[in-house]
Amino acid sequence: MGDTVYEFDSLPVPGLRPGTTALLTSRSAERARRFALRLFVEAGSQAVVLVTTANRASDIVTECRAAGLTVNRDRLVIVDCTGKRAWFSSARVERVSDPTNVGGIGFQFSKVSQEFVVDDVGPVGAAVFSLSDLLSGPDLQTVSRFVNTTTGRIQRTRGLGLLVLDPEEHDQRVIDTLAEFCDGRISLRYADGESRLRLSGFTDRPGEWLPYELPTE
Amino acid sequence: MIVCIDPVEGDREKTRNALSEAGFDIRGGGSLADARELLEMADTATIDCLVTEYDLPDGTGVDVVEAAREVDPDVTCVLFTDDAVDPGVFEETIAEYLAKDLPDAHDHLVSLVQESPTRHNQTAYPLPDAEADRLEALGQYALSSEASDTSLDRLTELAQLAFDVSSAAVGIIDAHNERFLACYGASFGALDREETVCTYTILDGGATVVEDLNEDPRFSGNETLIEAGVRFYAGEPLVTEEGYPIGTLCLQDDQPRSFSERERRMLSLLADEVVDRIELQHRIEDREAIPDG
Numbered sequence: 334m335g336d337t338v339y340e341f342d343s344l345p346v347p348g349l350r351p352g353t354t355a356l357l358t359s360r361s362a363e364r365a366r367r368f369a370l371r372l373f374v375e376a377g378s379q380a381v382v383l384v385t386t387a388n389r390a391s392d393i394v395t396e397c398r399a400a401g402l403t404v405n406r407d408r409l410v411i412v413d414c415t416g417k418r419a420w421f422s423s424a425r426v427e428r429v430s431d432p433t434n435v436g437g438i439g440f441q442f443s444k445v446s447q448e449f450v451v452d453d454v455g456p457v458g459a460a461v462f463s464l465s466d467l468l469s470g471p472d473l474q475t476v477s478r479f480v481n482t483t484t485g486r487i488q489r490t491r492g493l494g495l496l497v498l499d500p501e502e503h504d505q506r507v508i509d510t511l512a513e514f515c516d517g518r519i520s521l522r523y524a525d526g527e528s529r530l531r532l533s534g535f536t537d538r539p540g541e542w543l544p545y546e547l548p549t550e
Numbered sequence: 551m552i553v554c555i556d557p558v559e560g561d562r563e564k565t566r567n568a569l570s571e572a573g574f575d576i577r578g579g580g581s582l583a584d585a586r587e588l589l590e591m592a593d594t595a596t597i598d599c600l601v602t603e604y605d606l607p608d609g610t611g612v613d614v615v616e617a618a619r620e621v622d623p624d625v626t627c628v629l630f631t632d633d634a635v636d637p638g639v640f641e642e643t644i645a646e647y648l649a650k651d652l653p654d655a656h657d658h659l660v661s662l663v664q665e666s667p668t669r670h671n672q673t674a675y676p677l678p679d680a681e682a683d684r685l686e687a688l689g690q691y692a693l694s695s696e697a698s699d700t701s702l703d704r705l706t707e708l709a710q711l712a713f714d715v716s717s718a719a720v721g722i723i724d725a726h727n728e729r730f731l732a733c734y735g736a737s738f739g740a741l742d743r744e745e746t747v748c749t750y751t752i753l754d755g756g757a758t759v760v761e762d763l764n765e766d767p768r769f770s771g772n773e774t775l776i777e778a779g780v781r782f783y784a785g786e787p788l789v790t791e792e793g794y795p796i797g798t799l800c801l802q803d804d805q806p807r808s809f810s811e812r813e814r815r816m817l818s819l820l821a822d823e824v825v826d827r828i829e830l831q832h833r834i835e836d837r838e839a840i841p842d843g
Contacts, residue, residue, distance in 0.1 A: 429637050436612075436640025440629075443647040451652055472771050474674040474744065475642045482644055485671030489662075504767050513676030513753060 339376035339456065339493055345543040346372065346519070347535060351456060354484040354494030355535075356464075356512045359521035360501055362387070364528070366462050368521060369495045370400035371547050373458030376493050378402070381458040382410045382445045386432035386466035389417040393462070394424050401548075408454070412441045414466075433470025435479040442483060446490050459487055463497035464511065473507055480514045495519075551592060552663060554578045555585045555602040555614055556630075561650070565601060565630065568656035569663060574598070582609035582617070589621045597625050599666040601659065604631040615645045623744045624673045624726045626666035630659060644672065670725075674744045678753050678795060685725055687794040691832050693722050693731060701827050702732035705799075709820055710734045713813060715782070715803040720824055721748050722797035736778070736802065745774040751785035752795035757814045759784045762806035779804045784813070786821035791829055799824050 338348030349355075359365035366388075373381050381402055385393050390411040398404050409424040414432045427445065429437040442459070449457050461467070461483070467476050480496060487494035496515065500508055512518050517534030528546065533539035552569050556562035557580040566576045577588050585602065600618045604611040615627040627645040629635070635647075648659055670677055678684055702720050709718035717735030721728045728748055729740040743749045747769060751758040760783040763769040785800035799821040 427637075434638065434641055436643045436645070437637030439644050440635065440637050440640055440647050444649065447647075447649060447652060447658070450658075471642045473767050474771075475644070477676070478644045478672060478674040481670075481674070481676075482646065482672050485665075486646070489665070507767050510676060510750075510768055 341372060341375040343548070344372065344375065344545050345530065346532065349376075349493065349516075349535075351491035351493070352488040353516045354487050354496065354514075356508075356515045356518045357460075357495045357497045357521070358500040358508070358518060359497065360499060361521075361523065362463055362497065362499065364521055364523060365497045366393075366396055366460075367400065367547055368519075368530075369458075369460045369462070369497065370397055370402060372495065373460075373493065374401045376456060376458065378456050378458035378493065380408045380410075380449050380454045381460075382412065382442060382449075383459075384412040384414065384438055384442065384461040386414045386461075386463060388462065389413065389415050390422050390424065390426045394422055397424070410445045412438060412445070414438060431470075432466040435467055435471055435475060438467075439479055439482055443486060446486055446492075450490055455491065457490055457492035458495075459483075459492050460495040461497060463499065465497075465499045465502050468503065468507065473510065477510060477514065480511055484514050484516075551575045551577060551596045552598060553585065553588050553592065553600045553618070555580065555582075555600075555606070555611070557581060557603060557606055561603070564656065565659065568660055569601075572660045572664065574663065580607070582606050582613050585614045586617050589618055592621075597622055599626045599628065599663045601628045601630050601663070604629055604633040604635050610639065612639050612643050612645075615643050619643075622726065623742050624670065626663075626672050628659065628662060630655075646672070675749050676753060680794075684794045684796070687790060687792055688722070688724060688796045691790075691796065691828065692835055693796075693828070694729075702824065703734065705820060705824055705827070706732045706734035709799065709801060709817075712816060712820075713784075713801050715801045716779075717802045719800055719802070720788070720797065721746070721800060723749055723752055723795075728797075731797075738778075741774065745772060747775070747783045748785055748798040748800055751798045751800065752787045755787070757784060757786045757809075757817055759809045759814070761808055764806075778802075781805055782807045782809075784809050784817060786814075786817045788821055788825050788828065790825065796828075 338350050340348050390413040404423045406425040411424050412427050414429045427441045520531045522529050529542040530545050531540050531542045552574045554565050562578050569576050602611040602614040611629045618625050629645050629647045632650040706718040719733040720731045727740050728746045730738050760766050780802045782803035785798040787795040788797045789795050
């Protein structure tokens, strides 16, 4: 188990050890979500917990299905902070009043993570779509404490964590501070009809921008 | 030390026994008032973790967590309960949650608590790489403002004059606080680590310069710094011979200002001088500790 890493066959991402959390930055929230879900599929995630701050749970379920994740109430849990009207969902949905209730989000996250541990379900993929909305309310210190607690939880459960952030919306010092709590950063960009990613923090030197392609839906 | 709050004596005893068997010292209570009293009495440097039920006769576990963070912002807090909890009660209060009715719940609790002194998983600031090693290295130095020689006082005075700032200080960052070996132009008592700029300075290899703290989202709401009238900060990490950043040489001013490359170089040289003094004192103390003959 000590040598196990999550491998990604179709993406230029190196093997990541269980318990890794990455800050995933992208100007496009949709592109970040699709990338994150693909990463979970390739890592062989047996269960996934997703925090959504802007897109209703049913839309996230659609994206999960399209990415190839198993969608059922035992294996896909969505912590919905949008406050939008709930429809019947194939996934289990836990609600938090709004994205600024970071303590409530952490509580739901914690509750679900434990249940997966007890049920011996793993590996677990965990993502926050997105930290940018959490930063709209509480101060940076509170969000930092949330991120620290979350990465610790992902580390203990040996899962794979992705925290999404729009780099254009925040001061570079905010981004750098939040990146410090993570094991590394994955940056996405789209230009001239091509998707590219860059890794930093996982090795001593920032990587180059590498092309990647997600399977078409 | 673990502070354990549970209004049901039988449950409190079960938790106490599980944690005691794991080698922890436990202080227990059954209410929010008990928690406040225990937190006031305890030496905050020794509280490793707080474990609390949710429903209390005079409040909730969230109230206990908030009270704990006022005393020690870094303390790991665990809500250990099988009560139905509305996520809406938390707002900005962050704690780990563990369900009491999980199979082997107390084993999970012990694992969580055992990690708390080393992982610092609920701090509001990031930690340097190898923080545990850094603290172990720091522990080998007997550093105090009383024991440090007057050369550090002279160096902080020199820094204050050379850079024409309001104050300069030599600070040591331990697990939860920053304390000052020398300070010229101001008087700083020990500070919670999350209130300091220096805790960010030791993350990176070089100087940290904040030209205007009011414009920096990391510090703009920091009441400690606002009350101290600090608008400008420049700090250089103090790195030991083994490569561990144990503190900073830092400058403060009450006005925003810039800091040139030449000034960064000067600060770096002065910080090297501070480290040389600290290492020299360390070697002298080590030699004096060797018995004669």
